[in-house]
Amino acid sequence: MPDASPATYGLLGMLAARPMTGYELTQQVRRSLRFVWPVSEGHLYREQKKLVTLGWATVKTEPAGRRTRQRYAITRSGRAALRAWLASEPEEPHLQIEGVLRAFYADSSGPEALAASMRSTASSAGAMLAELHGFVDEYLAEGGPLDMLEDRTKARTFAGREMHPERLHSVALALDVTTQLLEVVEEFFTRTAAEVDNWPSTTDAELTPSTRARLEQNQSRRPS
Amino acid sequence: MPDASPATYGLLGMLAARPMTGYELTQQVRRSLRFVWPVSEGHLYREQKKLVTLGWATVKTEPAGRRTRQRYAITRSGRAALRAWLASEPEEPHLQIEGVLRAFYADSSGPEALAASMRSTASSAGAMLAELHGFVDEYLAEGGPLDMLEDRTKARTFAGREMHPERLHSVALALDVTTQLLEVVEEFFTRTAAEVDNWPSTTDAELTPSTRARLEQNQSRRPS
DNA sequence: GCAATCTACTCGCAATGCGAGTAAAACTCC
DNA sequence: GGAGTTTTACTCGCATTGCGAGTAGATTGC
Known part of the structure; x- marks a missing residue:
C-alpha cells in the first residue's frame, strides 16, 4: 500500500x-x-x-x-x-527561500551580487503576491463568492467558473497567511537591497552599527 | 558530472x-x-x-x-x-507549511481540528523562533562576535566555539528575515486559532462578516 | 562497570522532481 | 480555409532527494 x-x-x-x-x-x-x-x-x-x-x-x-x-x-x-x-498533527513548517540562503553566505561575494539576488527574490514574491491579489479581488467582486454567501445572488458561477462559496472561509485563511508571508519577503528584500547598495563590502567593519541595530531590534521585538 | x-x-x-x-x-x-x-x-x-x-x-x-x-x-x-x-538568479521562494494546507481545506472538517492544527503549527514556529532567539542572544552577548567586531576583545572563540565575526553581517540578514517570517506564522496561527474556537462550523454563513473583513483588510494592506 | 548518548558515518528503497515526448483538439491570423 | 500556435490531456524515464535502519567505536554519567 x-x-x-x-x-x-x-x-x-x-x-x-x-x-x-x-x-x-x-x-x-x-x-x-x-x-x-x-x-x-x-x-x-x-x-x-x-x-x-x-x-x-x-x-x-x-x-x-x-x-x-x-x-x-x-x-x-x-x-x-x-x-x-x-485531525492529525501537521509537520514543521518548511521555508525554502534561495534568496535567504544567498544572504546567509553573502560574505563570500560582494554587495552587488547580494543586492541583485535580493531584488530578484523581492520581485518573485511580488509576482506571487499579484496573483494572490487577483484572488482577493475576485472573491470580493460583485457577483463573486462573497456575494453568494451574503445571498445577494443565487448564481453559483462567476467569471465562467464554478464557485464554492462554502469553502471561502477556509480559503481566505490560507490566502491571508500566504499573503502576509510573501509581503514580509517582498518588503524585507526590497528594503534591504536598497541598504546593501551603500555597503562598501559584505564584511566591512563599518557595517557593525547597522548589524548591531538589526540584532537589537530583532531582540526587542521578542515578546516576554 | x-x-x-x-x-x-x-x-x-x-x-x-x-x-x-x-x-x-x-x-x-x-x-x-x-x-x-x-x-x-x-x-x-x-x-x-x-x-x-x-x-x-x-x-x-x-x-x-x-x-x-x-x-x-x-x-x-x-x-x-x-x-x-x-551572482546567479535565485529561484522562486518555496513555502511548505502543512498548517496552511490544512487551513485551506478546513471546510472538510470541523473547527476543533482546524484550531488544533493551527496551535500545533504555531508552537512549531515558536520552537523554531526560540532557537533563533538563542542565536541573537549569543551574537549580542558580551565577548560574542559583535564585541569581536567592535574590537573590544581579541578572542576568536566564544562559548567554546570558533566564531566568524566577519560573517556576522550576512548571517544577521538571514536570521532577520527568517525570524520575521516565523513570527508571522506564530502570530497568525495563534490569533486565528483563538478566533476559530468560536466558530460554529467551518462553513457557517455566520462567518461571512469575518471573512469579508479578512479579505478587505488584505486588500487594503496592498500598496498602490 | 554498564547503559545511554555521542561521534561518524553507510546503505537501500521509496518518494519526488524535471524535462521530454505524444497526439488530438481548438483557436488565430491572413 | 489552411497553416501555425496554443491548449487539452496526459505518459515516461532518469536523476535527485528523503527517510529510516544499521554499524560500530568513543565518551559520559551514575
Whole structure:
C-alpha cells in the first residue's frame, strides 16, 4: 500500500469540492494550491492514480472528442481519510527561500551580487503576491463568492467558473497567511537591497552599527 | 558530472568559513542551515562527496582514535563556484507549511481540528523562533562576535566555539528575515486559532462578516 | 562497570522532481 | 480555409532527494 503524503491530501481536498478530470486537477494545483503546497506536474498524475489504489477516489474514462480523459471522484472513504488527516498533527513548517540562503553566505561575494539576488527574490514574491491579489479581488467582486454567501445572488458561477462559496472561509485563511508571508519577503528584500547598495563590502567593519541595530531590534521585538 | 543544487552550495558555503569534517558539516546544518535550507542527513553526506568529485573541495582521512573521519576543505575553484552561484538568479521562494494546507481545506472538517492544527503549527514556529532567539542572544552577548567586531576583545572563540565575526553581517540578514517570517506564522496561527474556537462550523454563513473583513483588510494592506 | 548518548558515518528503497515526448483538439491570423 | 500556435490531456524515464535502519567505536554519567 503506497503512503499518503500532504500532496495526496492536497489532491483529495480538491476532489472533495467536486469531481474533476486529471487535467483539471493539475490546473487547479497550478492555479492556487501551488502557493500552499507545490508539487511537480508529473507527480500529480502519479498521485491521482494513487488515490484510486487507496480507494479514496474512483476514475471514469470519459470521451473527449476522439480522445478520452479521466474523471476522478472522491469516495466515502476518501472523505473519511481527508477528515482523519485534518485531525492529525501537521509537520514543521518548511521555508525554502534561495534568496535567504544567498544572504546567509553573502560574505563570500560582494554587495552587488547580494543586492541583485535580493531584488530578484523581492520581485518573485511580488509576482506571487499579484496573483494572490487577483484572488482577493475576485472573491470580493460583485457577483463573486462573497456575494453568494451574503445571498445577494443565487448564481453559483462567476467569471465562467464554478464557485464554492462554502469553502471561502477556509480559503481566505490560507490566502491571508500566504499573503502576509510573501509581503514580509517582498518588503524585507526590497528594503534591504536598497541598504546593501551603500555597503562598501559584505564584511566591512563599518557595517557593525547597522548589524548591531538589526540584532537589537530583532531582540526587542521578542515578546516576554 | 553531477549537478550542483542549492544544498551543494549550502555545504560549500560552510566550508568557505573553515575546513570541517563530514560530521561537523551535518551538525552545522542541523544547527543553523536547517532554518534556511533544510536537507536530509543522508543526503548531506552524498553532497560532501559530490563537492570532491566537482573539484570544489578536498578530503583528507584523518585518525580519530581507532576510527577515521573525513576532513573537507574548500578549493580555489570551490570559492569561484560559490561566488558564481551567488551572482546567479535565485529561484522562486518555496513555502511548505502543512498548517496552511490544512487551513485551506478546513471546510472538510470541523473547527476543533482546524484550531488544533493551527496551535500545533504555531508552537512549531515558536520552537523554531526560540532557537533563533538563542542565536541573537549569543551574537549580542558580551565577548560574542559583535564585541569581536567592535574590537573590544581579541578572542576568536566564544562559548567554546570558533566564531566568524566577519560573517556576522550576512548571517544577521538571514536570521532577520527568517525570524520575521516565523513570527508571522506564530502570530497568525495563534490569533486565528483563538478566533476559530468560536466558530460554529467551518462553513457557517455566520462567518461571512469575518471573512469579508479578512479579505478587505488584505486588500487594503496592498500598496498602490 | 554498564547503559545511554555521542561521534561518524553507510546503505537501500521509496518518494519526488524535471524535462521530454505524444497526439488530438481548438483557436488565430491572413 | 489552411497553416501555425496554443491548449487539452496526459505518459515516461532518469536523476535527485528523503527517510529510516544499521554499524560500530568513543565518551559520559551514575
